[in-house]
Amino acid sequence: MPTTIRVTASDTSLYHVAARQLGDATQWWRIARLNGMADPDLSGFTTPVALLLPAPDTSQDSGVPGVTS
Template identity: 80%
Template sequence: MATTLKVTAADISLYHVAAAQLGDATQWWRIAQLNGMTDPDLSGFATPVTLVLPTVDASQDSGVPGVAS
């Protein structure tokens, strides 16, 4: 079963969500990719939106694919 989380504009951005849920703000793109999003900004979410969260992946050390840390 996939992990889900409800977010609103109060959550500010996927950077904040990734930091809290995955332990690495730079992994925001993984949440975006799973949910068909391209922008980390959540300010437009007036009502709660459910996001699917990826599993924690420690191998994503730099957070961004194709970018070495």
Template identity: 75%
Template structure:
């Protein structure tokens, strides 16, 4: 079963979700990509939305897909 999380506008952004769930705010794009999103802002969610979360991956260290720091 995939790891999921219910989010609302109160969660502010995927940056906040990634920091809390993945330990790295710059990995917001991994959550976005997995859920078909392209904007980290969650302010437009009027109702709760369930997001699928990727596994924690310490090798993703730059925050940009395909670019290492």
């Protein structure tokens, strides 16, 4: 079951949120996907916005699925 948190521009990006909440900054895309977002930048949030967080998943490889370097 997803958890809900509130974020603002001071949280900077979904990278920071993922590092703090999921223990892995590269899992920012999981938060974005769950919330219908495509951009990890939170600088446009002027008031607190509720975000759903996925459950931590240590089986996830680092990085965004389907994207190779």
